[in-house]
Amino acid sequence: MARDLEIILLRSFVTAVRAGSISRAATTLGQTQPALSQQLRKLEGVVGRPLLHRSAAGVTPTRAGEELIPYAERILSLSVEALTETSRVLTGHCGVGLLEDLAASRLSQTLADLARLHPGATLEVLCVSRADMREAYDEGRVQLVLDEVPDLPGPPRWTIRRPLVWAVGAGVDVTADPLPVVLFSNECAWRTAVIETLDRPWRVAFESNSLVGVLAALRAGLGVAALMPENLDPSMACHDPDALPKLPDVELGLARHPRTEGEPLIDAVETALRRAFS
Amino acid sequence: MARDLEIILLRSFVTAVRAGSISRAATTLGQTQPALSQQLRKLEGVVGRPLLHRSAAGVTPTRAGEELIPYAERILSLSVEALTETSRVLTGHCGVGLLEDLAASRLSQTLADLARLHPGATLEVLCVSRADMREAYDEGRVQLVLDEVPDLPGPPRWTIRRPLVWAVGAGVDVTADPLPVVLFSNECAWRTAVIETLDRPWRVAFESNSLVGVLAALRAGLGVAALMPENLDPSMACHDPDALPKLPDVELGLARHPRTEGEPLIDAVETALRRAFS
DNA sequence: CCCTGGCCATAACAAATCATTATGGCAGAC
């Protein structure tokens, strides 16, 4: 049998007592009635005594339930207090350097959520060339950089591998000879990956130095391109796994400026970035 | 993202900090190191900041971690306090009337566990005839009765259906004509169920008024019998589903003497009985 | 200098848990 109470169950219990009914508590918690019913039964199992009188009118706490209520409320309030204390609203500034492909993905959503959570803080996202990124990092305008490992301005604190996949523009024949390819025009690690991977004749159908340009070219049916899965429009997925050679993974890493060690806001952004890939 | 902390995660965190190492904390918690590692990462996700510095030597709390520790310890101690208060060691006496088949099953183990948990309480299990049971119930020597619904001395507070299965004694031929059957000699609801279910010639090979007698007869290869699955030795299972007709379910129910409403010990025993069937 | 051992992180899979939909029973209102 469980040795600890569970805070979620305590919240369910308190809500049910306040609501006087499991069904109503369920809706205020955004759950279904059977789910809550099961949770309360589980809690009763942990405590070892019935906590609620059930009737057709609703529920009322038993003797044991009444004894539990004050503890439950205290634990719940301590829980939110602990959270607001340790992850209290942050202030300051954090510059984040991102690979453009990452900036386009749901990562920006994550960062925007974070910024909304901390109205006193400013978040800035930068997508620039490797050299500019290094400069911004050295000058302290950017504290975190998430990019391909060789391009990082400092040692990676952690890394993560992501696959590349082929995106096939509308109406493009993947067996065409030569194969029309849409490329990033920057010196980018996977531009070379694409070129080295292709084992048959190909030609550059279009080049762009920005992801939106590449995506537009794909939508226009100009050719095929290598993307991270996050940026792949499902309609452009390549369904025949053998039509094009398998692309290598890219290794992304996060560099953090050493002077920012222990800064809560930078902590929070780093944790959010990491969590976005879990 | 989760809105509450989780007590289990707080315990993991505190243990890790105290142990100075995730691995050691894992062994003291009886878990594996990766499991704990994941839990701590999840907790960091909820808080939004790193809580531990990881190194090859072990872990030490970060600034945020140090802030969290006192909250975590307070919540943990409140949690155990709430449990010991609401499910504190009980005293008193509780008589439980059981169908013999139930007394033989793991249910006795459950009740023994409960008794060990509450050294100041005495538990008594009674397996007697329906009439004696009613008498004991009326006189207050038995507060809870778990039996077939029609045999209960009071209205059932809850019920549960259990299947009956055929047990085939060692070496018994289930196609024999007439089929040798081992029966309870008491007037028992499923004695009649067996008789009514059998759709071909049969004979009473052995009768006993106790479950151990029936089991002994089965082991001796005297015939087949109907049992609850809990009491079925796997070696006696009937493997051919069509060899014998399907037996009906039995409906068990729990009656509780009305005068015991709210008594903590009786509460605890009732909850334990119910939980044993969940 | 290269092992070796302790530490943590990750991956992949298996097991357990959880929430949902779909029911049914029960009691009071109409």
Add this chain to the structure above:
DNA sequence: GTCTGCCATAATGATTTGTTATGGCCAGGG
């Protein structure tokens, strides 16, 4: 009587969790 609102249960599917099996990293000792 039939409704209506309540709770409980069953069954299924999704999610979560824990496990084993690895690999990388750093420090200490040969």
